[in-house]
Amino acid sequence: MSQPKTLFDKVWEKHVVTSSDNLDLLYVDFHLMHEVTSPHAFRALREMGIKVRRPDLTIATMDHQVPTSYLNEPVRDPVAAEQMETLMANSKDFGVKVYPWGSEDQGIIHVIAPEKGIIQPGMVVVCGDSHTSTHGAFGALAFGIGISEVAHVLATQTIRQRKPKKMAVTLTGKRPKGVTGKDLILYILQIIGTDGGVGHVIEYRGDVIKELSMEERMTICNMTIEGGARAGMIAPDETTFEYLKDKPFAPKGEEWEKAVEEWKQLHTDEGAVFDKEVVVDVTDIKPFVTWGTTPAQAVSIDSMVPVPRDPNEERALEYMGLAPGMPMKEVKIDAVFIGSCTNSRLEDLRAAADVVKGRKVKEGVKAIVVPGSMKVKREAEEEGLADIFVNAGFEWRASGCSLCVGMNEDVLEAGQRCASTSNRNFEGRQGKGARTHLVSPAVAAASAIMGKLADPAEMAKEVAR
Amino acid sequence: MKKIRNIAGKALPLGFSDVDTDQIAPSDAMKFSKRTNMAGYLFKDWREDPDFVMNRPEYKDAIILLAGENFGCGSSREHAPWALLDYGFRAVIAPSFGDIFKNNCSKVGLVTIELEDPIVKQMIAIAEANPQTEFAIDIAEKTITCEGFQWHFHMDQFTQYKLLHGLNEIEITLLEQEAIQRYEAKRPSFLPRII
Ligand code: SF4
Numbered sequence: 265m266s267q268p269k270t271l272f273d274k275v276w277e278k279h280v281v282t283s284s285d286n287l288d289l290l291y292v293d294f295h296l297m298h299e300v301t302s303p304h305a306f307r308a309l310r311e312m313g314i315k316v317r318r319p320d321l322t323i324a325t326m327d328h329q330v331p332t333s334y335l336n337e338p339v340r341d342p343v344a345a346e347q348m349e350t351l352m353a354n355s356k357d358f359g360v361k362v363y364p365w366g367s368e369d370q371g372i373i374h375v376i377a378p379e380k381g382i383i384q385p386g387m388v389v390v391c392g393d394s395h396t397s398t399h400g401a402f403g404a405l406a407f408g409i410g411i412s413e414v415a416h417v418l419a420t421q422t423i424r425q426r427k428p429k430k431m432a433v434t435l436t437g438k439r440p441k442g443v444t445g446k447d448l449i450l451y452i453l454q455i456i457g458t459d460g461g462v463g464h465v466i467e468y469r470g471d472v473i474k475e476l477s478m479e480e481r482m483t484i485c486n487m488t489i490e491g492g493a494r495a496g497m498i499a500p501d502e503t504t505f506e507y508l509k510d511k512p513f514a515p516k517g518e519e520w521e522k523a524v525e526e527w528k529q530l531h532t533d534e535g536a537v538f539d540k541e542v543v544v545d546v547t548d549i550k551p552f553v554t555w556g557t558t559p560a561q562a563v564s565i566d567s568m569v570p571v572p573r574d575p576n577e578e579r580a581l582e583y584m585g586l587a588p589g590m591p592m593k594e595v596k597i598d599a600v601f602i603g604s605c606t607n608s609r610l611e612d613l614r615a616a617a618d619v620v621k622g623r624k625v626k627e628g629v630k631a632i633v634v635p636g637s638m639k640v641k642r643e644a645e646e647e648g649l650a651d652i653f654v655n656a657g658f659e660w661r662a663s664g665c666s667l668c669v670g671m672n673e674d675v676l677e678a679g680q681r682c683a684s685t686s687n688r689n690f691e692g693r694q695g696k697g698a699r700t701h702l703v704s705p706a707v708a709a710a711s712a713i714m715g716k717l718a719d720p721a722e723m724a725k726e727v728a729r
Numbered sequence: 730m731k732k733i734r735n736i737a738g739k740a741l742p743l744g745f746s747d748v749d750t751d752q753i754a755p756s757d758a759m760k761f762s763k764r765t766n767m768a769g770y771l772f773k774d775w776r777e778d779p780d781f782v783m784n785r786p787e788y789k790d791a792i793i794l795l796a797g798e799n800f801g802c803g804s805s806r807e808h809a810p811w812a813l814l815d816y817g818f819r820a821v822i823a824p825s826f827g828d829i830f831k832n833n834c835s836k837v838g839l840v841t842i843e844l845e846d847p848i849v850k851q852m853i854a855i856a857e858a859n860p861q862t863e864f865a866i867d868i869a870e871k872t873i874t875c876e877g878f879q880w881h882f883h884m885d886q887f888t889q890y891k892l893l894h895g896l897n898e899i900e901i902t903l904l905e906q907e908a909i910q911r912y913e914a915k916r917p918s919f920l921p922r923i924i
Binding site for chain 1: 763764807828829832833836837885886887897898899900902903905906908909912913916917918919920921922923924
């Protein structure tokens with residue numbers, strides 16, 4: 265019998281075109297692009313007089329800088345406008361499919377690719393963006409690349425890589441009610457730290473993972489990069505196939521049958537060895553929130569702001585304006601952001617709307633919902649979710665990265681505190697001096713109502729609908 | 730890319746550890762779609778301090794940067810090696826580098842050399858004692874020479890080949906087009922395509 269392999273080994277080996285000096289040239293099944301990291305790459309191609317090798321395996325969209333508070337008007341920020349126009353021109357010149365701002369297919373690249381069925385098990389997917397790791401949820405190997413690498417992929421449809429090490433994170437026990445994919449990944453990050461995955465590709469395993477929806481799996485893989493890993497992966501199963509079936513780019517008819525047969529082989533063999541293994545029991549956890557300036561600085565919503573253990577943590581607390589010993593549930597907030605490629609899919613908006621329904625946003629709190637794609641926006645409007653948010657006092661926006669990165673006009677002021685469903689709480693990420701608490705959509709919604717970080721499970725008692 | 734075999738010139742003794750890419754090229758440098766000259770962004774905040782070593786006239790035309798551990802940690806922005814190149818640096822010598830930074834440097838033709846901490850410290854002492862000292866890097870021989878000293882360094886074959894032949898990675902991979910075509914011919918038909 266051949267040597268047992270991990271899921272990652274199988275996908276990697278299938279894509280090796282050539283290898284030399286411990287470097288493998290990997291074939292890229294799909295390349296995703298957005299307006300910020302693409303211009304320099306297209307320019308490099310132009311300078312070398314090279315065409316895009318496989319425009320049919322490439323899509324582009326606009327997400328990082330697009331306005332979300334208006335549509336069908338000239339873009340007010342000239343820098344954003346210029347990058348958006350540049351992408352239009354490049355897509356036209358090089359024959360790359362683009363889903364521009366204002367079109368019905370536009371959205372955050374990591375939301376639109378899966379919703380179109382472009383991401384399938386066993387694929388190698390790259391994008392000039394670190395949260396490309398999202399797509400590992402399908403059992404694909406998906407990772408972010410630099411600008412020169414974007415040019416390399418455009419020119420050759422390949423990428424040269426040294427094979428990373430293998431790490432397993434196994435979730436055991438029983439997931440408590442009210443604990444979402446976001447809470448699980450914050451919990452995992454708090455255990456492994458921001459560098460726990462450096463040099464590795466993580467496979468998430470165990471029964472807890474099998475029970476998660478595709479959306480939750482995407483949330484977990486999305487934030488894998490915050491633990492320093494190259495990518496996160498989850499073996500495909502019935503949930504994956506169910507999600508993909510009938511999506512526009514999913515195989516059809518006989519091709520579908522053939523694909524599913526292959527996809528079923530994509531799992532880690534019994535006895536395969538990982539370089540590093542972590543086992544996490546999730547039985548007793550609660551919703552998780554961050555208190556500091558890295559995603560790993562997180563605690564249960566029931567706990568208190570921790571006593572700093574080192575100068576880094578001291579600095580984080582100072583930046584966040586928090587004192588040790590203060591209950592997290594007493595932390596007052598000024599803003600709520602429900603959005604980003606971590607948590608802006610229909611399921612996320614449903615979870616938030618469920619908490620918000622019939623209630624009002626606390627006076628003085630600025631709360632916005634930014635759907636991950638225009639498709640999510642339409643569906644949420646049809647389902648009545650948009651009305652729930654608007655009636656409660658949320659702003660209902662068009663799709664884009666928005667307050668996740670603060671590159672468009674959505675930024676917070678210094679000192680403002682935000683409960684955010686995004687993935688990075690770095691200093692200044694949501695605006696210079698702004699303070700970010702990473703939370704799940706349900707916790708974000710509850711916090712908007714209460715005006716402070718809140719556990720949705722306790723809402724019924726405190727605020728009547 | 731230009732072929733690089735020898736780099737010889739003055740060295741700037743920076744020394745600090747954990748210099749992140751935000752310091753090397755602050756985020757204002759990332760706003761441009763065009764490849765503007767980024768020399769002005771290099772260590773922008775630190776250069777406001779008149780005593781910062783880069784502001785000293787005797788190091789004005791240094792082309793080798795002597796840095797501390799973990800140089801170039803932080804975000805993946807390729808603007809950091811661009812800023813160093815635009816300013817005139819051709820090589821950075823340090824005990825260790827941020828992973829992605831080092832990778833990015835190798836793609837844009839900025840030479841990175843890893844040497845043990847005491848050796849880098851010795852070089853820094855030499856450059857501080859006499860800013861006019863010339864350091865000579867030989868990529869083919871993998872040596873650095875100055876004032877009668879010679880040190881050997883390690884460099885992987887692929888990077889060395891790229892530098893010596895002045896090839897960028899795209900050009901190298903294009904030489905493997907046939908292998909890519911062969912691979913493409915056997916990809917499963919159910920994989921997604923935009924038509
Ligand atoms: S939503 Fe945030 S993390 Fe995701 S792609 Fe946009 S900026 Fe990056």
